[in-house]
Amino acid sequence: MSEPVLVEKRDDHVAVVTLNRPEKLNALNAEVRALLRDTFDALAEDDDVRVVVIHGAGEKAFVAGADINEFADRSVQEQREVYARRRIYETVADFPKPVIAALHGFCIGGGSELALACDVRVADSTVRISQAEIRIGLIPGGGGTQRLARLVGRGWASIISLTGDFMDAEEARRIGYVDVLVEEGGHLDRALELAGRMARWSPVSLRLAKDAIRAAYEMPLAEGLVYEKERFLDAFDSEDGREGVTAFVEKRKPDFRGR
Numbered sequence: 001m002s003e004p005v006l007v008e009k010r011d012d013h014v015a016v017v018t019l020n021r022p023e024k025l026n027a028l029n030a031e032v033r034a035l036l037r038d039t040f041d042a043l044a045e046d047d048d049v050r051v052v053v054i055h056g057a058g059e060k061a062f063v064a065g066a067d068i069n070e071f072a073d074r075s076v077q078e079q080r081e082v083y084a085r086r087r088i089y090e091t092v093a094d095f096p097k098p099v100i101a102a103l104h105g106f107c108i109g110g111g112s113e114l115a116l117a118c119d120v121r122v123a124d125s126t127v128r129i130s131q132a133e134i135r136i137g138l139i140p141g142g143g144g145t146q147r148l149a150r151l152v153g154r155g156w157a158s159i160i161s162l163t164g165d166f167m168d169a170e171e172a173r174r175i176g177y178v179d180v181l182v183e184e185g186g187h188l189d190r191a192l193e194l195a196g197r198m199a200r201w202s203p204v205s206l207r208l209a210k211d212a213i214r215a216a217y218e219m220p221l222a223e224g225l226v227y228e229k230e231r232f233l234d235a236f237d238s239e240d241g242r243e244g245v246t247a248f249v250e251k252r253k254p255d256f257r258g259r
Helices: 030-045 076-084 088-093 110-117 132-136 146-152 154-163 169-175 187-199 203-218 221-236 239-249
Strands: 005-009 014-019 051-056 061-064 099-103 106-108 120-124 128-130 180-182
Touching: 005 030, 014 030, 014 187, 030 088, 051 061, 051 187, 061 099, 061 110, 088 110, 099 110, 099 187, 106 110, 110 128, 110 146, 120 169, 120 187, 132 154, 146 154, 169 180, 180 187, 203 221, 203 239, 221 239
Parallel strands: 014 051, 051 099, 061 106, 099 120, 106 128, 120 180
Antiparallel strands: 005 014
Protein backbone atom coordinates (compact mmCIF):
# COMPACT_ATOMS: atom_id res chain seq x y z
CA MET A 1 0.00 0.00 0.00
CA SER A 2 1.37 3.43 -0.97
CA GLU A 3 2.18 6.01 1.66
CA PRO A 4 -0.55 8.69 1.82
CA VAL A 5 2.03 11.49 2.12
CA LEU A 6 5.24 11.49 0.08
CA VAL A 7 8.24 13.81 0.35
CA GLU A 8 10.90 14.47 -2.29
CA LYS A 9 13.85 16.72 -1.53
CA ARG A 10 15.35 18.23 -4.68
CA ASP A 11 18.86 19.52 -5.33
CA ASP A 12 17.64 23.13 -5.60
CA HIS A 13 16.64 23.34 -1.89
CA VAL A 14 12.98 22.68 -2.72
CA ALA A 15 10.93 19.92 -1.07
CA VAL A 16 7.86 18.47 -2.79
CA VAL A 17 5.08 17.16 -0.55
CA THR A 18 2.59 14.94 -2.36
CA LEU A 19 -0.83 14.07 -0.98
CA ASN A 20 -1.05 10.52 -2.26
CA ARG A 21 -4.62 9.23 -1.93
CA PRO A 22 -5.84 9.69 -5.50
CA GLU A 23 -8.44 6.94 -5.09
CA LYS A 24 -10.03 9.11 -2.33
CA LEU A 25 -9.37 12.38 -4.18
CA ASN A 26 -6.68 13.07 -1.56
CA ALA A 27 -9.26 13.70 1.16
CA LEU A 28 -7.83 14.78 4.50
CA ASN A 29 -8.43 12.00 7.02
CA ALA A 30 -6.84 11.82 10.47
CA GLU A 31 -3.86 9.80 9.22
CA VAL A 32 -3.07 12.27 6.45
CA ARG A 33 -3.38 15.25 8.77
CA ALA A 34 -1.00 13.68 11.31
CA LEU A 35 1.49 12.75 8.61
CA LEU A 36 1.35 16.24 7.15
CA ARG A 37 2.00 17.80 10.55
CA ASP A 38 4.98 15.51 11.12
CA THR A 39 6.25 16.16 7.60
CA PHE A 40 6.13 19.93 7.94
CA ASP A 41 7.71 19.77 11.41
CA ALA A 42 10.60 17.77 9.96
CA LEU A 43 11.01 20.09 6.98
CA ALA A 44 11.05 23.11 9.28
CA GLU A 45 14.17 21.67 10.93
CA ASP A 46 15.85 20.64 7.67
CA ASP A 47 18.41 23.33 6.83
CA ASP A 48 18.76 22.05 3.26
CA VAL A 49 15.09 22.84 2.50
CA ARG A 50 14.25 26.47 1.82
CA VAL A 51 10.88 26.27 0.01
CA VAL A 52 8.10 23.65 0.00
CA VAL A 53 5.65 22.81 -2.79
CA ILE A 54 2.52 20.80 -1.91
CA HIS A 55 0.26 19.11 -4.47
CA GLY A 56 -2.19 16.26 -4.90
CA ALA A 57 -1.54 13.00 -6.75
CA GLY A 58 -3.77 11.80 -9.55
CA GLU A 59 -5.64 13.64 -12.27
CA LYS A 60 -8.80 14.64 -10.40
CA ALA A 61 -8.00 16.63 -7.26
CA PHE A 62 -5.66 18.64 -5.11
CA VAL A 63 -7.78 17.79 -2.06
CA ALA A 64 -11.50 17.04 -2.19
CA GLY A 65 -12.14 18.13 1.39
CA ALA A 66 -12.15 16.39 4.73
CA ASP A 67 -13.23 12.81 5.31
CA ILE A 68 -16.78 13.50 6.52
CA ASN A 69 -17.23 9.92 7.73
CA GLU A 70 -14.65 10.57 10.45
CA PHE A 71 -16.66 13.26 12.20
CA ALA A 72 -20.22 12.31 11.31
CA ASP A 73 -20.83 10.67 14.73
CA ARG A 74 -18.79 13.03 16.92
CA SER A 75 -20.40 15.02 19.70
CA VAL A 76 -19.76 18.76 19.82
CA GLN A 77 -17.43 18.20 22.79
CA GLU A 78 -15.43 15.64 20.84
CA GLN A 79 -15.15 18.03 17.93
CA ARG A 80 -14.09 20.82 20.29
CA GLU A 81 -11.32 18.56 21.59
CA VAL A 82 -10.19 17.90 18.03
CA TYR A 83 -10.05 21.64 17.40
CA ALA A 84 -7.98 22.12 20.56
CA ARG A 85 -5.13 20.17 18.96
CA ARG A 86 -2.67 21.73 16.55
CA ARG A 87 -4.24 21.54 13.10
CA ILE A 88 -2.62 21.18 9.70
CA TYR A 89 -3.94 24.58 8.59
CA GLU A 90 -2.06 26.40 11.34
CA THR A 91 0.95 24.11 10.88
CA VAL A 92 1.24 25.21 7.24
CA ALA A 93 0.36 28.86 7.86
CA ASP A 94 2.95 29.11 10.66
CA PHE A 95 5.64 27.18 8.75
CA PRO A 96 8.76 29.38 8.74
CA LYS A 97 9.58 28.81 5.06
CA PRO A 98 7.60 29.70 1.92
CA VAL A 99 4.95 27.15 0.91
CA ILE A 100 3.50 27.03 -2.61
CA ALA A 101 0.29 25.11 -3.34
CA ALA A 102 0.12 23.54 -6.82
CA LEU A 103 -3.59 23.11 -7.50
CA HIS A 104 -5.57 21.13 -10.03
CA GLY A 105 -8.98 19.54 -10.19
CA PHE A 106 -11.16 19.61 -7.10
CA CYS A 107 -10.08 21.88 -4.25
CA ILE A 108 -12.97 21.61 -1.84
CA GLY A 109 -13.65 22.49 1.81
CA GLY A 110 -10.61 21.52 3.84
CA GLY A 111 -8.61 21.29 0.62
CA SER A 112 -9.37 24.92 -0.12
CA GLU A 113 -8.46 25.82 3.45
CA LEU A 114 -5.13 24.00 3.10
CA ALA A 115 -4.45 25.99 -0.07
CA LEU A 116 -5.40 29.22 1.72
CA ALA A 117 -2.84 28.46 4.45
CA CYS A 118 -0.06 28.45 1.84
CA ASP A 119 1.82 31.57 0.78
CA VAL A 120 1.21 31.24 -2.96
CA ARG A 121 -1.34 29.32 -5.03
CA VAL A 122 -0.45 28.15 -8.53
CA ALA A 123 -3.31 26.45 -10.40
CA ASP A 124 -3.96 24.86 -13.75
CA SER A 125 -7.07 25.40 -15.82
CA THR A 126 -8.85 22.35 -14.40
CA VAL A 127 -9.07 23.65 -10.84
CA ARG A 128 -12.55 23.83 -9.27
CA ILE A 129 -12.71 25.52 -5.87
CA SER A 130 -15.53 25.38 -3.33
CA GLN A 131 -16.09 26.05 0.35
CA ALA A 132 -18.80 23.41 0.31
CA GLU A 133 -19.50 23.16 4.05
CA ILE A 134 -22.74 25.15 3.68
CA ARG A 135 -24.11 22.26 1.58
CA ILE A 136 -24.16 19.98 4.64
CA GLY A 137 -25.37 22.53 7.18
CA LEU A 138 -21.92 23.57 8.42
CA ILE A 139 -19.51 26.44 7.84
CA PRO A 140 -15.78 26.48 7.10
CA GLY A 141 -13.74 25.79 10.22
CA GLY A 142 -10.13 25.74 9.00
CA GLY A 143 -9.73 29.29 7.73
CA GLY A 144 -12.32 29.27 4.97
CA THR A 145 -13.92 32.45 6.25
CA GLN A 146 -10.97 34.22 7.88
CA ARG A 147 -8.06 33.62 5.51
CA LEU A 148 -10.40 33.70 2.52
CA ALA A 149 -11.89 37.10 3.47
CA ARG A 150 -8.43 38.56 3.93
CA LEU A 151 -7.38 37.22 0.55
CA VAL A 152 -10.34 38.07 -1.70
CA GLY A 153 -12.42 40.51 0.36
CA ARG A 154 -15.69 40.31 2.23
CA GLY A 155 -17.98 40.14 -0.80
CA TRP A 156 -16.29 37.27 -2.58
CA ALA A 157 -15.69 35.41 0.69
CA SER A 158 -19.44 35.69 1.32
CA ILE A 159 -20.34 34.46 -2.14
CA ILE A 160 -17.95 31.51 -1.93
CA SER A 161 -18.80 30.46 1.63
CA LEU A 162 -22.56 31.13 1.55
CA THR A 163 -23.39 29.52 -1.80
CA GLY A 164 -21.11 26.49 -1.75
CA ASP A 165 -20.84 26.95 -5.51
CA PHE A 166 -17.81 25.90 -7.49
CA MET A 167 -15.48 28.57 -8.82
CA ASP A 168 -13.52 27.89 -11.98
CA ALA A 169 -9.89 28.70 -12.64
CA GLU A 170 -10.44 31.97 -14.49
CA GLU A 171 -12.69 33.40 -11.81
CA ALA A 172 -10.34 32.24 -9.05
CA ARG A 173 -7.50 34.06 -10.76
CA ARG A 174 -9.59 37.19 -11.36
CA ILE A 175 -10.55 37.63 -7.70
CA GLY A 176 -7.05 36.86 -6.39
CA TYR A 177 -7.58 33.41 -4.91
CA VAL A 178 -5.19 31.93 -7.48
CA ASP A 179 -1.94 33.86 -7.92
CA VAL A 180 -0.60 32.09 -11.01
CA LEU A 181 -2.78 30.33 -13.60
CA VAL A 182 -1.33 27.94 -16.17
CA GLU A 183 -2.57 25.54 -18.81
CA GLU A 184 -3.87 22.09 -17.87
CA GLY A 185 -1.17 19.92 -16.31
CA GLY A 186 1.36 22.72 -15.87
CA HIS A 187 0.65 23.56 -12.23
CA LEU A 188 3.42 21.50 -10.61
CA ASP A 189 6.15 22.51 -13.05
CA ARG A 190 5.24 26.19 -12.67
CA ALA A 191 5.16 25.89 -8.87
CA LEU A 192 8.57 24.20 -8.88
CA GLU A 193 10.00 26.86 -11.14
CA LEU A 194 8.72 29.58 -8.83
CA ALA A 195 9.99 27.72 -5.77
CA GLY A 196 13.44 27.44 -7.30
CA ARG A 197 13.55 31.17 -7.92
CA MET A 198 12.84 31.70 -4.22
CA ALA A 199 15.14 28.97 -2.89
CA ARG A 200 18.29 30.45 -4.47
CA TRP A 201 18.24 33.24 -1.88
CA SER A 202 19.11 33.41 1.80
CA PRO A 203 17.04 31.16 4.10
CA VAL A 204 17.22 33.96 6.67
CA SER A 205 15.74 36.60 4.39
CA LEU A 206 13.12 34.17 3.06
CA ARG A 207 11.94 33.48 6.60
CA LEU A 208 11.95 37.12 7.66
CA ALA A 209 10.21 38.34 4.49
CA LYS A 210 7.47 35.72 4.87
CA ASP A 211 7.03 36.72 8.50
CA ALA A 212 6.75 40.40 7.62
CA ILE A 213 4.25 39.76 4.82
CA ARG A 214 2.05 37.74 7.15
CA ALA A 215 2.16 40.63 9.64
CA ALA A 216 0.58 42.83 6.98
CA TYR A 217 -2.61 40.79 7.32
CA GLU A 218 -2.57 40.73 11.11
CA MET A 219 -1.46 44.23 12.16
CA PRO A 220 -2.56 47.81 11.54
CA LEU A 221 -0.30 49.57 9.02
CA ALA A 222 1.64 51.62 11.58
CA GLU A 223 2.46 48.54 13.65
CA GLY A 224 3.28 46.57 10.53
CA LEU A 225 5.78 49.15 9.34
CA VAL A 226 7.57 49.03 12.69
CA TYR A 227 7.54 45.23 12.55
CA GLU A 228 8.98 45.31 9.03
CA LYS A 229 11.85 47.58 10.13
CA GLU A 230 12.73 45.19 12.94
CA ARG A 231 12.78 42.23 10.54
CA PHE A 232 14.99 44.26 8.18
CA LEU A 233 17.40 44.86 11.04
CA ASP A 234 17.37 41.13 11.82
CA ALA A 235 18.34 40.43 8.21
CA PHE A 236 20.92 43.22 8.25
CA ASP A 237 22.52 41.68 11.35
CA SER A 238 22.68 38.17 9.91
CA GLU A 239 25.72 36.54 8.32
CA ASP A 240 23.71 36.09 5.13
CA GLY A 241 22.87 39.78 5.09
CA ARG A 242 26.55 40.70 5.39
CA GLU A 243 27.46 38.13 2.75
CA GLY A 244 24.83 39.40 0.32
CA VAL A 245 25.94 43.02 0.61
CA THR A 246 29.62 42.10 0.36
CA ALA A 247 29.01 39.88 -2.67
CA PHE A 248 27.14 42.71 -4.40
CA VAL A 249 29.99 45.14 -3.79
CA GLU A 250 32.55 42.57 -4.95
CA LYS A 251 30.42 41.66 -8.01
CA ARG A 252 30.25 37.95 -7.21
CA LYS A 253 27.58 35.38 -6.45
CA PRO A 254 26.66 35.30 -2.74
CA ASP A 255 27.16 32.14 -0.69
CA PHE A 256 24.10 32.06 1.56
CA ARG A 257 24.29 29.59 4.45
CA GLY A 258 21.20 30.36 6.47
CA ARG A 259 22.88 32.14 9.34
